[in-house]
Amino acid sequence: MVAIRKSLLLLGLCPLMGVFKISFSLAKQDSSAHPKITLETGRTTYNSSCAGCHGLDGSGTDKAVNISTNSKGRHLSDTQLAGIISNGVPGTGMPAFHNLSKRQTRAVVGYLRSLQGNTEVRALPGNAIRGKEIFFGKGECSSCHTISGEGGFLGPDLSGYGASVPIKTIRDEIVRSQRLSPQGYRPAVLITSEGDRLEGLIRNEDNFSVQFQTKDGAFHFFQKSELRSLERLENSLMPTDYGERLGRSELNDLVSYLMTASPIASKAPISQGRTGRD
Numbered sequence: 001m002v003a004i005r006k007s008l009l010l011l012g013l014c015p016l017m018g019v020f021k022i023s024f025s026l027a028k029q030d031s032s033a034h035p036k037i038t039l040e041t042g043r044t045t046y047n048s049s050c051a052g053c054h055g056l057d058g059s060g061t062d063k064a065v066n067i068s069t070n071s072k073g074r075h076l077s078d079t080q081l082a083g084i085i086s087n088g089v090p091g092t093g094m095p096a097f098h099n100l101s102k103r104q105t106r107a108v109v110g111y112l113r114s115l116q117g118n119t120e121v122r123a124l125p126g127n128a129i130r131g132k133e134i135f136f137g138k139g140e141c142s143s144c145h146t147i148s149g150e151g152g153f154l155g156p157d158l159s160g161y162g163a164s165v166p167i168k169t170i171r172d173e174i175v176r177s178q179r180l181s182p183q184g185y186r187p188a189v190l191i192t193s194e195g196d197r198l199e200g201l202i203r204n205e206d207n208f209s210v211q212f213q214t215k216d217g218a219f220h221f222f223q224k225s226e227l228r229s230l231e232r233l234e235n236s237l238m239p240t241d242y243g244e245r246l247g248r249s250e251l252n253d254l255v256s257y258l259m260t261a262s263p264i265a266s267k268a269p270i271s272q273g274r275t276g277r278d
Contacts, residue, residue, distance in 0.1 A: 042111025043165065045104045049097060052184030057160030058115040063184065063204070064093065068115040068160055081109045115160070124256040125167055126249060131257025134250055141254075144237060147261045153217055154201060154237060156185065162258030170255045175243040179236035187237050188212070191228040202232070 047056065055061050058068030076084075082105050088096035100108070135141045136151070144155035162170055181187060186202045190212060200214040210230065212220045224230065239245070246254065 039111055039114055042107035046108050046111050047182055051156060052182045056156040059160045067112060078109050124259060126252030126256040128256040128260045131253035134254045135257055139254060158258060167255060170258055171251055177240045179238050181236045187233040188231060190230045193226045193228060
């Protein structure tokens with residue numbers, strides 16, 4: 001009888017152990033299926049989905065409000081911010097981003113918090129004064145980008161871009177050879193019903209109309225039915241040869257200017273790095 005009881009006990013334990021084994025295996029798979037959320041994940045998702053309206057630094061544009069230094073945004077909880085991203089704001093221009101996963105939404109919230117103020121001390125990799133000269137001179141960055149009201153308008157406003165973005169990320173973005181233009185900055189060529197050819201950026205569009213900004217800064221509104229053609233260009237207007245055009249020390253100087261030019265840079269303590277040439 002004792003042997004029979006032991007056998008029955010073992011038979012009862014075997015399925016139970018199997019359940020534990022399966023549960024552990026599923027938990028392990030679930031862990032690997034949800035990698036750690038990083039600031040880079042949030043930045044990438046934000047740049048592709050949000051920057052077209054709110055700006056790369058979150059300081060707002062003519063299409064959307066400031067979400068980096070705005071006090072109302074700072075006082076919203078992470079859950080409230082995630083709800084706004086997922087569900088939008090009825091009656092406003094803020095759409096619902098149902099296409100973003102919960103992980104992507106949490107990553108965007110984390111990145112927004114970094115835009116709202118980074119307390120990490122960062123050392124400048126170069127000379128910010130020389131970097132400003134490059135931005136408005138040799139680099140020709142100001143022909144498209146604005147910082148604190150100075151510069152062009154075709155590219156995103158960079159006034160607060162460098163305040164919280166990692167140094168390596170800023171440098172990599174400058175020298176990137178392949179780019180995906182964010183919504184609101186997608187280049188295109190269109191031909192009107194009269195045969196006029198216009199080059200510029202698609203600022204807004206829906207199924208029936210398109211708001212277009214030409215390189216001279218003028219805005220045009222067209223019904224798509226009135227156009228002969230609308231060709232979207234794959235290549236961004238952002239040059240892809242900065243790795244050859246600028247030397248290493250010049251890149252460091254430009255990065256340093258972007259880090260210090262932001263109106264919210266004072267929230268991110270910066271220690272002076274090198275000031276001499278390499």
